[in-house]
Amino acid sequence: MNTGRRLVAEIGLVIYPDCQLAAVYGLTDLFRIAGDMARVAEEPTSPAIRVSHWRQEGAEIVCSYDSDPGPDHALAHAITPPSLIMPDRMQPMTALADWMSRLHRSGTTLCSICAGAFVLAETGLLQGREATTHWAFAETLASRFPAVRVDADRMLIDDGDIITAGGILAWTDLGLTLVERLLGPSVMLDTARFLIIDPPGRTQRPYGQFVPKLDHGDQAILAVQHWLQATGAKDHAVPMLAARAGLEERTFLRRFKKATGLRPTEYGQQIRIAKAREALERTRRPVEQIAWQTGYGDPSTFRKLFHRVTGLSPQEYRRRFGIALQAHANASAEA
Known part of the structure; x- marks a missing residue:
């Protein structure tokens, strides 16, 4: 563990086939920058977020990166990032879904971004809940998981134990939301200013486009x-x-x-x-x-x-x- 750091939580980023690595590494950097913003010269230690990456190898889910190796893992949050392929081409990820379900039962908050909601939905934990995804994928998510109440107008839906974020770049909204939760609003605003991004609170509605259904056969x-x-x-x-x-x-x-x-x-x-x-x-x-x-x-x-x-x-x-x-x-x- 790095000296001078007081770890307040561990966030696990899930690397699945064809996921957007830019979001994985962007969030890794965002949480590191937030830790730098939280540093107070007068204090012997400063609060920081531990970040780990997780991927499937065989039948096991293993850690492939750890910003602070040493202590036992205790994920406060696990995040499924966007996908680089369309949801209808994403393969079932049963092992990851089972792993995430076990984490949720042990108290981990599960989060998704964009098409990562399809991975999260495989756990069954979104049934009966409101959830968001990219506006272009909302109909597919609702069709594949009809028990999910999809609201694609919203950029982020925070249910406390489950958080879903909308568009491909909504990882910034989710990242800042978690920074505010773990390190406080002033650190979140400092991080947003440094990265020149908007604080959470946006909506997807201005970005959506009307895409008519033309393949119905009538x-x-x-x-x-x-x-x-x-x-x-x-x-x-x-x-x-x-x-x-x-x-x-x-x-x-x-x-x-x-x-x-x-x-x-x-x-x-x-x-x-x-x-x-x-x-x-x-x-x-x-x-x-x-x-x-x-x-x-x-x-x-x-x-x-x-x-x-x-x-x-x-x-x-x-x-x-x-x-x-x-x-x-x-x-x-x-x-």
């Missing part, structure tokens, strides 16, 4: 989807859409919801908001003009709906993601 509904996409869904009245599909209205509504997971009105709104997001990102057109061009005659209605879908007002969204706005600011600064 050709009549698919034809309507293609028409809505081509026309920007400016007209999504149910009688007209049902007529285009050649179906009675009640049948059309039932089949549309079954195929897409959304009602026609909701589907049309998603398309129109996606068009509005693109305009806010790539142009400097006024919000009122964008509202009208995407089919909303009332700008206040557009603003309310936009906020409901993205979690931001149109102005806030443009400030955060506006490419054209940033290019204009750069040009003005150079002039």
Whole structure:
């Protein structure tokens, strides 16, 4: 053990096939930096977090790295990082899931990031709980583990004994959350400032994209989807859409919801908001003009709906993601 360090907890990082090693090593560095931030010159020892890496070798789960070798392991937290492959290509990891279940029974808090939620879900411990993952994987997680209450709008869900984090880079949110829990809020803020990253509290909603389901096999509904996409869904009245599909209205509504997971009105709104997001990102057109061009005659209605879908007002969204706005600011600064 290094001298001058008072270990407050051990965090184990799980290395599984095709996991994102950048997150593993990034968290290792983040916890080390947090320990440096916690160092107080007047004290003989400073609080620090012990970090260990764990991987499967044969039928055993073994430690492959230890920042403070010597003492017996006692994991306060175990983290499954993101995956570099899509969840539908991830193989079952029964041995890891059994190991994590045993840790949980002994008091370890289990954590996941992004697609690491699929590894955590194999333990069965997410049943009946809220959990988050990358917004693009939420539907797959809910389908594969239907007892999990998936909420992909949230970047981090802390249940105390289980913590799930959303997007690929949400390891920063999880890491800072654990630093705050183990070393205090001031150390967490110092660490965030040093790394130039936002403290926890973000949401995934502004980053999500509408990805329509097109592989459902219902050709009549698919034809309507293609028409809505081509026309920007400016007209999504149910009688007209049902007529285009050649179906009675009640049948059309039932089949549309079954195929897409959304009602026609909701589907049309998603398309129109996606068009509005693109305009806010790539142009400097006024919000009122964008509202009208995407089919909303009332700008206040557009603003309310936009906020409901993205979690931001149109102005806030443009400030955060506006490419054209940033290019204009750069040009003005150079002039």
